[in-house]
Amino acid sequence: MTGCSSAFRNAALVSGVARPDPPRGRIVPDMTPSRYPRRHHRTGLVAALLGAALGTVALTGAPVRTADPAQADPAKAEPAPTVRLRPAGAPPTVFAHRGASSAAPENTLVSDEVARRAGAGWIEDDVQSSRDGVPYVLHDDTVDRTTDGKGRIRDLTAAQLDALDAGSWFAPAYAGTRLPTLAAQLEDLRTRGGNLLLEIKGPHTRDEVARIVQEVRDHGMTDRVLVQSFEVDALRFTRELAPELPLGLLRADLDADPVATARELGLAAYNPSDEALSARPGIVRELHAAGVSVNVWTVDRPARWRALADAGVDGIITNRPAELAGWAAAWAPPGTAGQAARRDGHPAEQPQGPLTASDGRLVLDRDTRIATADGRGPAVTAVLPDP
Secondary structure, three states, X not given: OOOOOOOOOOOEEXXXXXXXXXXXXXXXXXXXXXXXXXXXOOOHHHHHHHHHHOOOXXXXXXXXXXXXXXXXXXXXXXXXXXXXXXXXXXXXXXXXXXXXXXXXXXXXXXXHHHHHHHOOOEEEEEEEEOOOOOEEEOOOOEOOOOOOOOOEHHHOOHHHHHOOOOOOOOOHHHOOOOOOEHHHHHHHHHHHOOEEEEEEOOOOOHHHHHHHHHHHHHOOOOOOEEEEEOOHHHHHHHHHHOOOOOEEEEEOOOOOOHHHHHHHHOOOEEEEEHHHHHOOOOHHHHHHHOOOEEEEEOOOOHHHHHHHHHHOOOEEXXXXXXXXXXXXHHHOOOOOOHHHHHHOOXXXXXXXXXXXXXXXXXXXXXXXXXXXXXXXXXXXXEEOOOO
16 A cells, blocks of 8 residues: 655644645555665654644653553453454544554654544554563664664664664654653553554564563553464464453465464454455455454555445554544444444543653653653753644
């Protein structure tokens, strides 16, 4: 799926501010590992969106553990619940691909916050392990494209990853944004609202998957996380270690028998590419009959949103969550489930105050619209417009 063809096509309202489409190079269109050159972007629109759509945004974060002994004890685990199928007449669920990746640096807490405030009830992000085994939120197998560093994530320690700038590549307004750990992202979602579609990116050992599962349990998020992967072994490890977590299989091409595959792996969701599903849309009905939801990636055009909604898919993974949320609200017939269905039972809460600036988080003050650095590196100040 390609990006937008015009710089001002499909402008969307986000918290009362019209946001034009970003340049073509801004959007990462698929779920597979890839390389993209660094790009330098204009900052005026970014700052305007940031100040208008966010009252308070955490740009960095460190692990904040809130262990729940019951969640941490596998003996007390319940079987994984079936992900809710889309009610009749309701629009598809909005999954924000790497957060609001067309409006903010992907796979960061600020991107998650933009998506949350735009109306996305689910964030789709990727997780990989550092050299010393700490799970981080990152799509590529190197940090080259989305930070100021270089090298494979698996060759870098947590201390090295924590020092990287994960925002300047997107726009100067995001300078100082940090690469979040999975723990930081889970805590952000737990306290500020939303659900996580978590992709285990690339091959992982059983021990690495166990660390990911433990982070989810430690933060009390097992009822708000759906684990997906292209890697069948990662899903099998997850099922063995945490049967309470629902699973989704990512596919670039459909299996010969998706229903049989779903049953074999104990899937709650089967998540194909838009191109794959387009060749065989009838599989949605077959998977639904087996109690398996269907969420399609990565779709950014309203014409396709309509076609997929008509085909009965349960969710759409998109780089443009604000536009899709607005489209879904307008599409839903009067008196139907509407927004409630889109949020899938867990409201994307509107934060009522600033985030806690722990361990050097960069935060945007809700009242003054001034970004300040607290505790890590030199102060960063940027006055942003009121909404």
